[in-house]
Amino acid sequence: MSVVGFDFGNENCLVAVARQRGIDVVLNDESKRETPAIVCFGDKQRFIGTAGAATTMMNPKNSISQIKRLIGRPFSDPELQRDLKSLPFTVTEGPNGFPLIQARYLGEMRTFTPTQVLGMVFSDLKIIGQKNLNAAVVDCCIGIPVYFTDLQRRAVLDAATIAGLHPLRLMHETTATALAYGIYKTDLPENDQLNVAFVDVGHASMQVCIAGFKKGQLKILAHSFDRSLGGRDFDEALFQHFTTKFKAEYHIDVNQNARACLRLRAACEKLKKVLSANPEAPLNIECLMEEKDVRGFIKREEFEQISIPILERVKRPLEKALQDAGLAVENVHTVEVVGSASRIPSIMKILTEFFGKEPKRTMNSSECVSRGCALQCAILSPTFKVREFQVQECFPFSIAISWKGAAPDSQNGAADNQQGTIVFPKGNPIPSIKALTFYRSGTFSIDVKYADVSELQYPDKISTYTIGPFQSTKSERAKVKVKVRLNLHGIVSVESATLLEEEEVEVPVTKEPSREPAKMDTDEVPSDAATKGPNEADANMEEAKSAADASGVENGVPEADKPTQMETDTKVEAPKKKVKKTNIPVSEVVYGGIPAAEVEKLLEKEYEMALQDRVMEETKEKKNAVEAYVYDMRNKLSDKYQEFVTDPEREGFTAKLQETEDWLYEDGEDETKGVYIAKLEELKKQGDPIEVRYKEYTERGPVLDQLVYCI
Ligand code: ATP
Ligand code: MG
Ligand code: K
Structure with a gap:
């Protein structure tokens, strides 16, 4: 069984493997640790990764990059629309409202979904892992941004399946970094808590998490992010700056030429990197377009000047993380920065000012996500023994479910008023299961949605579950218990629905002292649900299991598949009551999801x-x-x-x-x-x-x- 961690970035991907002596980031065919996230379609084959990057300049329209930005988003997503403007390849709207990438492959135009292209990137990364391990790679852990929506998470899983991978967990990138930071630390306090802020500024986005460390454990206190603040925004600022300049000085409009755009963007990125170490930098491109050589020059001060609109946004996620963690800035003991765009000096300046201390770079900032993922994979894998270290993850969004239906105490028809409740509030531990009780006379449906659209700026709908059919033998309104799961990947789904029918039977009273009544409370919904006020509607919610109990990876055997079972109630002194449990079919529609077939x-x-x-x-x-x-x-x-x-x-x-x-x-x-x-x-x-x-x-x-x- 393979133990591998993947970090797929907007720009670069890394593969880390666990060996008996520790975690290694492995080299690709070109002996590099970082593999570009690029798929280039050719007339006879595809070129992926480093080979793809090498052919991009010759074949820009068929070189697909920035895949992480494209997956799991509807075509109309404003962020996607903005991103598309600077990409050299063509993306159109598919019949289902999701993007389709157009590329010339094997001599003809074809379309690919972003998920499919991510699958290609994963295939390439998988091969890199296999060559190094000399064994098949299937089980893995994949890093994802904390802001990924349910659909994006599902898209990553689908892409992994397409590549023949089996992710044991999709792990938030900043949490992976925190794990890689904490697990080797020998000086973690026994009683106190060491609070560390991790700030990751990558190519397209910025993420912050605050983690509390104690001996043998880390607890994520808060996550925050800006989905569109990263190194590429600085490239874009430089690109705009020089595009305007070259228009005036050389009378060329690079926007008219895909290759020239690509070359100028690449030169701007290089320039940005030079400016991290030098106060000024030149930009020279031979024969950029119309056979003109162009020359430019910029000082760091001017670069910082044109970057002000970007830099102004850096503070917000920092404030939000502190606020959500309920910490004052003095209570953050250490700040660790990772992500290569954090090398920009003006970003470091803002971080230093905000936290009132110099951020540290003790982590290998490009490798920490893949290393953390490999560690998590090792922890989850039965084939590895890892130092005892607990990761308590928290979910960054509030998830609600809603349904149509009458309040439980009303017998007459107002059956179409929409009601809802938050099942997993923001900060809920991952994984987690909640149970809700409904009183229904027939098939009904519930929607899963984001409770606070403002924090995500996303359509609120996630999925709809239809529960039924079922037939209650006794009362008109049957008691139905619905289990909702927030799984280890941070994906929400209705796991099962059970029809509960109480039947009084004459059974001699037998004492069962071995079974604790308290245990029943966590398994059965108290019958006072029917007396709840209209605000709480007809769903009664409780924790079915603690997060720790539910920490297993999906075992693939939904309860609904199990045969009908009878269970005996254990009220010791009362006459015996039997609760008949019957599993009810549950069908799922995920908005924008791909069917398994x-x-x-x-x-x-x-x-x-x-x-x-x-x-x-x-x-x-x-x-x-x-x-x-x-x-x-x-x-x-x-x-x-x-x-x-x-x-x-x-x-x-x-x-x-x-x-x-x-x-x-x-x-x-x-x-x-x-x-x-x-x-x-x-x-x-x-x-x-x-x-x-x-x-x-x-x-x-x-x-x-x-x-x-x-x-
Ligand atoms: P993401 O985390 O957004 O998915 P990623 O993980 O691929 O993307 P990183 O590899 O962490 O991103 O960072 C890449 C970004 O860092 C690029 O924009 C790159 O230009 C920038 N970068 C790399 N080195 C430097 C440097 N020395 N100075 C400034 N920026 C740099
Ligand atoms: Mg990254
Ligand atoms: K293990």
Whole structure:
């Protein structure tokens, strides 16, 4: 079983693996730790990661980047619309109102969903892990931004499934960082609490979390974020600055040229990085467009001036985190910054001023998320033993459920008034299960939604569950217990619905002292639900299990699948009452979600595309092998094989090699793998005998030498 942590960034991805001696961030094929989150579609194959980044400039319209920004968002999302403006590829609205990426692949225009493209990135990361572990990678833990919506979380899971991965947990990036920070710390207080603020400024967003550490545990006190504040905003400010400048000075409008845009953006990003270490920096691009070379220059002060609108927003998430954690700034003992965009000096200045202390950089700021995820995966995996360390996560949004229906005490019809209650308030521990009781005479439905849309700026609807059909044998209004789960990934769903029917039966009273009544209270909803006022409506909510009890990963066996069961009530002194429990079917509609059957199809498609990539890579390898053989043989024929061939033999073979070389550049430039294999064999038929003669001679040599020596 694999134990792997993935950090998929807007810009860069990292893979960390757990080995017996610890966590390692592993290298990709190009020996880099960071792999760009790019998929480039080509005429014969895809190029993903570093290979994708390398082909982007040549093929900008088919190079898909910023995938993390695109997944799980409706096309009409204003943030998505804003992001699309600066992306060189085409995205259109699909029939379901979600974005479709247009790209030329295998010689024709095709469409891909962002989830599918993320699946491709995951496939690439999975291969990186597999090459390093020399084993299959399936189980993993994936880092996600804390602000990801339910739909975005589902999209990440779907993308993982498409890549053949099985995430044990989607983990908030800042929590992963906190885990990576705390688990190795040997000086955590036994009784006091060490409060640490983690600030992550990445490529597109900023996240803050405040964690309280004690020996052997961390508790997330608050999360906050700005979904659109990151390094790329500074790139954009520089881009706008130079676009205007070049319009005036060189009379060119880079916005008219996708490649020029891409090159100027890349140059601005570089410039920004230079400005982190230097007070000023030049910008030179040869032949940017219309055959014009452009030159520019900027001082850090001017850069900070044009960045003011961005910098002004940095403080807000900091304030919000403090407020939600209920802490004064003095109570934050340490500030740790991560994320590469936090290297911008003006950001550090704001953080220092806000917290009244110098933020620290003790974490490896680009690797900490993947490391934390690998640690979490190790903790969840039965194959690893990890130092005892508890992570108490909290959920960043309030989740409500709502339903139509009459208040429980009203027998007549006002059956369509909308009612609701908050099931998981902001800050609720993850995971968690709540149970609600409804009194209903037939099939009904409930909606899951965000309770506070302002904190998310998102459509409030998440999903609708239809509960039924069911038939109550006794009263008209049956008692139905509905379990709602906030799972380890931070995804909310209705897990099961149970029809509860009390039936009095004459059973001799038997004492069951071993069963505690208190336990029943957590399993059964008290019957006073029916007497609740209209505000509390007809749902009575209680914790079904504590967070700790429910901490297992989804076990895949929903209660609804279990057969009807009878359970005996345990009121010791009363006449026996039986509660008959019958599972009721629950059907789910997630807004914007992909049905499981569709994900299955996408998995097959991904497999086909990956196969095509592999065939193309192997074809390239075989072609290279022919070319290498030609050069190698030609050298050897005029060098060490010289004395082992006759003149006509050498001339014939040299001609053959030349002919092959010409063929490789002409007719044979674009052949199948099999043709190259056959070509190499054909050459070897002539070359091998020469090689054998040479080998026989040289191998005999040392034997004789040794004999001489022995004598
Ligand atoms: P996200 O966390 O938003 O998903 P990510 O994890 O890919 O994105 P990081 O790798 O943490 O983001 O940061 C990338 C950003 O940091 C880019 O905008 C990059 O230009 C910027 N960056 C990298 N090095 C420096 C530097 N020395 N100075 C300023 N910015 C830098
Ligand atoms: Mg990041
Ligand atoms: K474990």
